[in-house]
Amino acid sequence: MTPQDSNTTKGAVEASFIDVHCHCLPGLDDGPPDVPAALTLCRALAADRIATVVATPHQLGRYDGRYDARMIRRAVAQLNELLAEARIPLSVLPGADIRIDERIEDMVRSDEIVTVADGKRYLLLELPHEVFIDPEMLLARLVEGGLCGVITHPERHAFLAERPEFVRRWVPYRPCLQITAGSFLGGFGRRSEEAAWAFLREPLPLAVATDAHDTAGRAPCMSEAYRLLHRYVGRDEADILCMENPRRLVAGEALVSLNVE
Numbered sequence: 660m661t662p663q664d665s666n667t668t669k670g671a672v673e674a675s676f677i678d679v680h681c682h683c684l685p686g687l688d689d690g691p692p693d694v695p696a697a698l699t700l701c702r703a704l705a706a707d708r709i710a711t712v713v714a715t716p717h718q719l720g721r722y723d724g725r726y727d728a729r730m731i732r733r734a735v736a737q738l739n740e741l742l743a744e745a746r747i748p749l750s751v752l753p754g755a756d757i758r759i760d761e762r763i764e765d766m767v768r769s770d771e772i773v774t775v776a777d778g779k780r781y782l783l784l785e786l787p788h789e790v791f792i793d794p795e796m797l798l799a800r801l802v803e804g805g806l807c808g809v810i811t812h813p814e815r816h817a818f819l820a821e822r823p824e825f826v827r828r829w830v831p832y833r834p835c836l837q838i839t840a841g842s843f844l845g846g847f848g849r850r851s852e853e854a855a856w857a858f859l860r861e862p863l864p865l866a867v868a869t870d871a872h873d874t875a876g877r878a879p880c881m882s883e884a885y886r887l888l889h890r891y892v893g894r895d896e897a898d899i900l901c902m903e904n905p906r907r908l909v910a911g912e913a914l915v916s917l918n919v920e
């Protein structure tokens with residue numbers, strides 16, 4: 660490493676991130692089981708230089724009917740109070756990790772599921788893991804209703820990881836691809852790692868998020884992923900992936916595309 664590299668790397672760790680996908684609410688889904696565990700995870704997020712996190716408990720799929728949008732918003736407000744009391748420098752916004760389902764558009768309209776930061780523009784969409792269901796029609800219908808899908812961790816889906824170019828057919832609907840920070844580090848295996856890098860070359864906007872659940876096997880590692888991206892695709896692209904597009908997802912603004920060769 661050259662002295663210049665070491666300077667830019669030092670600058671990189673001073674960045675602060677927005678995490679748009681994290682299971683940090685206590686006792687709702689497969690995230691922390693209770694308040695102490697949630698605070699431990701939130702401390703780890705803050706230590707990972709994340710300033711704002713979107714709490715995204717699972718909705719629909721195997722969590723269908725367990726809690727609604729109102730309960731998620733209340734849990735977010737409570738967690739923010741606990742964070743202030745514990746002096747943990749982290750701000751939590753409401754969201755959800757929504758299993759794809761034909762009821763989604765109706766449920767957004769009836770306020771039963773939560774969009775990213777409650778902005779009514781972006782929705783995290785989780786594909787079933789076992790089979791591949793092409794979300795193209797859902798993405799098209801969402802766009803008609805003024806909404807935009809964020810496909811969570813395509814690099815961890817067996818079908819898409821093997822054929823990243825498949826996502827090109829979604830270009831007319833401009834969904835965001837959300838790649839997991841840990842995938843760049845090999846935390847989800849070789850295939851997901853290779854696919855994470857391959858998706859950077861696809862013509863869709865991307866954002867990196869932790870999808871953290873705990874401080875053990877699914878701990879946040881945004882800073883480390885940012886350092887790696889900074890090194891291999893450059894500072895501008897790393898900033899878009901880990902800061903600018905996450906900020907735009909939260910603000911409900913149009914996303915920036917990458918330029919990776």
Ligand SMILES: [Fe+2]
Pocket residue numbers: 680682756811870
């Ligand atoms: Fe998730």
